[in-house]
Structure formats: structure tokens, C-alpha cells
Amino acid sequence: xxxxxxxxxxxxxxxxxxxxxxxxxxxxxxxxxxxxxxxxxxxxxxxxxxxxxxxxxxxxxxxxxxxxxxxxxxxxxxxxxxxxxxxxxxxxxxxxxxxxxxxxxxxxxxxxxxxxxxxxxxxxxxxxxxxxxxxxxxxxxxxxxxxxxxxxxxxxxxxxxxxxxxxxxxxxxxxxxxxxxxxxxxxxxxxxxxxxxxxxxxxxxxxxxxxxxxxxxxxxxxxxxxxxxxxxxxxxxxxxxxxxxxxxxxxxxxxxxxxxxxxxxxxxxxxxxxxxxxxxxxxxxxxxxxxxxxxxxxxxxxxxxxxxxxxxxxxxxxxxxxxxxxxxxxxxxxxxxxxxxxxxxxxxxxxxxxxxxxxxxxxxxxxxx
Numbered sequence: 549x550x551x552x553x554x555x556x557x558x559x560x561x562x563x564x565x566x567x568x569x570x571x572x573x574x575x576x577x578x579x580x581x582x583x584x585x586x587x588x589x590x591x592x593x594x595x596x597x598x599x600x601x602x603x604x605x606x607x608x609x610x611x612x613x614x615x616x617x618x619x620x621x622x623x624x625x626x627x628x629x630x631x632x633x634x635x636x637x638x639x640x641x642x643x644x645x646x647x648x649x650x651x652x653x654x655x656x657x658x659x660x661x662x663x664x665x666x667x668x669x670x671x672x673x674x675x676x677x678x679x680x681x682x683x684x685x686x687x688x689x690x691x692x693x694x695x696x697x698x699x700x701x702x703x704x705x706x707x708x709x710x711x712x713x714x715x716x717x718x719x720x721x722x723x724x725x726x727x728x729x730x731x732x733x734x735x736x737x738x739x740x741x742x743x744x745x746x747x748x749x750x751x752x753x754x755x756x757x758x759x760x761x762x763x764x765x766x767x768x769x770x771x772x773x774x775x776x777x778x779x780x781x782x783x784x785x786x787x788x789x790x791x792x793x794x795x796x797x798x799x800x801x802x803x804x805x806x807x808x809x810x811x812x813x814x815x816x817x818x819x820x821x822x823x824x825x826x827x828x829x830x831x832x833x834x835x836x837x838x839x840x841x842x843x844x845x846x847x848x849x850x851x852x853x854x855x856x857x858x859x860x861x862x863x864x865x866x867x868x869x870x871x872x873x874x875x876x877x878x879x880x881x882x883x884x885x886x887x888x889x890x891x892x893x894x895x896x897x898x899x900x901x902x903x904x905x906x907x908x909x910x911x912x913x914x915x916x917x
Contacts, residue, residue, distance in 0.1 A: 553904055555830075555859040557897040558730045559794055561786035569782040578778060581758075585781035589736070592788055596709065597726070598716030599743040603753050604781070608705050608727030608740030610757070610774040613638040615723045615742040616673075618752040619699050623670040628658045629865035630884040631677045635703045636866040639675065647671070648867045650881040651679075654819050656832070656891075659883070660685035663692055666879065673699040678707035678717060680893075681733075681829040682821055686712060686720045693721075701725065704743075708734045709791065711825035718743040728784060733798070733827045734791055736784035739776050797898035798828035801905055805831050805894065808909035812916065814840025830861070831896045833912075834887060841917025844890050850915055856908055861893045 560566075569585075576584060586604060594602045605611040616625075616638055625639045629648045639646045647666050652659045656679040663674065674693060676684040684702070693700045702720060704710075705727035710717040718724040728739030744750055752769070755762060760771030787794075809815055816834040820826070837843045842850070844860065851858050865881065865888050866872070894908060 552855045552857065553895045553900070553908070554857045555861070555893055555895050556731045557899065558735060559787065559790075559898055561783075561790065565786050565789075566783065569786050570779060573778050573782065580775055580777040582775065583778045583781075585778040585785065586776055589776075589781040589784045589788070592785065593741065596788065596791070597718045597743060598711070599719045599724075600745045601743065601747070601750050603742045603744070603750060603757065604776040605740045605742065605757055605774045606776050606780070607738045607774075608725060608729055609634040609638065610772065611727075611740035611742050612701070612703060612725040613641055614753060614756045614772060614774055615701055615725055615744075616642045616644070616675075618749055618756055619673065619701065619722065620752075621672040621699065623672040624668065625673045625675050626663055626666050626671060627675040628677050628884065629867040629881055630656060630679065630862050630888060631703065631866060632705070632862060633866060633869070634705075635675065635677055636869070636872070640872075644672070645670070646867075646876060648876075648879050648881055648884075650879075651884045651887065653883050653887060655682040655821060656680065656818070656887060657682055657684040658689075660688040660692070663689070667692075667696055667698070671696065671698060673701060675701050675703060677703040677705075678710065680706055680818065680832055681710055681826045682818065683707060683710060683712050683717050683824055686717070690720070705729075705732070705740075706829045707827065708732060708829075709795065709825075709827045713823045714825075719745070722746070723749070728780075733795065733829050734784070734787055736776065736780040736787070739780050739784065794898045795827050798896060799826075801896055801898075801900055801902075802828045802831055804902060804905045805896075805909065808906060809833065809912065812840075812913055814838070814916065815912065828896070830893045832861070832891055832893045834890045835892060836890065842915055844892055847912065847915060848892060851908070851911060854911055856895065856911070858895070859893045860888075860891065863888045863891065 760769030
């Protein structure tokens with residue numbers, strides 16, 4: 549058993565498998581700019597994620613930022629403060645104004661019943677976030693978007709491979725961003741992608757990630773450089789071969805956590821969503837200090853003393869970041885604040901030994917006062 553346990557650990561193919569995959573790069577000397585590895589991974593992911601189109605990027609943040617930019621939006625974007633910094637930053641860096649909506653306490657996603665009251669004449673889009681592998685109320689959000697003629701772009705960084713009623717979750721909305729960061733269920737070391745259905749949108753997205761280049765002698769966009777290189781794509785090809793096994797191992801670990809922590813007073817586990825094929829990306833617990841006897845921060849410190857590095861994920865809320873103080877009108881998001889102050893994600897990755905999972909649970913249960 550490992551002495552130090554972290555909230556996640558990158559899943560790797562064998563050295564031999566990756567070496568064999570990148571050998572092809574030496575054969576072509578094609579290192580970037582949509583090479584053989586890139587194109588193969590794009591094809592494989594389109595099939596696995598059940599999406600019509602996908603555009604690979606060098607990281608998830610630029611995928612989201614350019615995904616928004618390609619929509620040519622102006623005004624306000626309704627989003628959630630219970631997310632990673634990237635989500636809000638992508639909105640602001642596009643010259644758009646984030647409008648924060650509260651979350652549902654059961655699954656931590658945007659409360660779709662509270663969106664409509666935030667829509668104004670300035671609203672251009674909705675940017676919901678699938679959290680921990682839990683999915684947003686995609687049906688209600690779709691109805692609202694159609695009613696008010698709004699764009700929808702999902703932050704699906706946590707939702708790689710997740711399905712809802714058999715449909716790939718990345719196929720919802722006008723676009724969905726998926727992250728392939730090293731800490732995610734599936735990774736390409738760094739990386740990400742935008743999934744979409746509209747071909748014209750895809751052309752704009754392609755030019756944005758490739759300096760705005762339309763042709764050898766024509767540049768008609770002020771673009772960026774967000775291309776995925778061949779070594780990252782090769783890692784993705786290798787990892788995709790084993791994704792089914794990796795998710796199944798995650799599922800088993802989640803089962804051990806649930807069996808051991810169920811019924812522990814003051815420790816609340818997220819409910820499993822109906823019709824959702826989960827990827828078991830994270831295992832969060834919510835601590836009620838009055839019932840449990842310790843605060844979230846005290847339990848965090850206790851676990852750390854025992855070599856267990858949990859994470860306050862997400863804390864703080866993005867609308868409370870120092871860089872955004874006094875910049876935007878802060879809508880009350882009491883449920884998001886409540887969860888942010890109580891949430892703790894526990895170690896979860898395929899190679900995590902059963903004995904270590906049980907040890908974590910024993911510490912949590914033993915600390916209850």
C-alpha cells in the first residue's frame with residue numbers, strides 16, 4: 549500500500565504500448581498540425597463519445613474558450629459558480645459577463661428551475677457544468693434555450709464517456725467541451741476537445757485553433773494556437789483502448805466507498821442519477837459538522853495527517869475569487885455556497901487498492917464524534 553494517497557493519479561498504458569504507438573511518429577517525422585495520430589484519435593473519439601463532430605485541442609480550457617468564441621456571442625452567459633476556475637475565466641476572457649445560477653444540492657449541477665428568472669435581453673447563452681460525472685438537466689435546459697433562442701455550451705470536463713438514456717452526453721447542446729487533462733478519467737497528458745453538430749461552427753472552430761488560417765495565403769480570423777500534438781494524441785489512443793476496464797475499476801472502488809460509508813451520521817453521499825451511465829470520475833462526500841462532529845476542514849486536515857490528500861473541490865466558488873470581486877453583480881447562490889463549504893472529494897483512481905479505500909473509510913468513521 550502507498551504511504552501517500554492523492555485524490556487522483558494519472559492512468560498510464562504500459563511503457564511498451566506507448567513506445568510502440570509513438571514509433572509511428574518517428575516513421576513520419578510529423579509532430580503536430582493534425583497528423584496521423586491526431587486524425588486517428590479524432591475518429592476513435594467521435595465513435596466512442598457518440599458525437600457527430602469533434603475538434604481536438606491542446607487543453608480543455610482553450611477548447612472551452614474557443615468554443616465560446618466561435619459562437620460570436622455578446623452580452624451575458626448564465627453559468628454556475630460551483631466549478632473549476634476555467635469555466636468562468638473562459639466566459640470573461642471572451643468579453644462576456646457571467647451570471648451565476650445556483651445548484652441542486654443532490655447532484656451539484658446547475659438548478660435548471662432557477663435559470664429562467666436570470667434570463668434578460670442581454671442573455672446570449674447558457675453554460676452549465678456536468679459535475680463529478682453527474683449530468684445537468686439537459687432536457688429542461690434544451691427547452692429553455694429554444695424558448696429564448698439561446699446558445700448552450702456544456703462544460704463536460706468531468707463527463708467523458710457518460711451517457712444519458714443511451715445518448716452520449718457530449719452530444720447535447722450546441723457544443724460540449726471535454727477535458728483530457730492528466731487527472732481525468734481519460735487523458736492525453738494535456739488536451740481537450742469540443743463536440744458539436746453544426747459543420748459551419750466547426751469550420752470557425754478549426755480556424756480559431758489554427759491561427760485563423762483559411763488557406764495557404766489567407767488568414768481571415770484573429771485565431772489562437774490550440775492544436776493537439778502527436779505525442780498527446782498517441783497517449784490518447786493508448787488510453788482509449790483500456791477505458792472500459794478503467795471505468796469498471798472506478799465503479800468497484802466507488803462501491804467500496806458506498807458500502808463502508810453508508811449510514812455514517814453527518815456524511816452524505818451523492819445520489820446516483822437515473823438513466824445515467826456514469827464514468828465514476830470523482831467520489832465526493834458532504835460533511836454536516838453538527839451531525840458529524842468535525843468540520844470539512846478538520847476532516848481534510850486529519851486525512852492529510854494520515855497521508856491521504858483529499859480535495860476541497862470546488863472551493864471557493866468562482867464568484868468569490870479575488871479577481872472577480874466587485875466586478876459582477878453577485879446573485880445569491882446559497883446552495884452552491886453551502887456545498888462548497890462542506891464538500892470533500894476522496895481519492896479515486898483505477899489502481900487504488902481496496903485496502904487503502906477501506907483505510908480511508910475507517911479514518912472517516914473513526915473520527916466521528
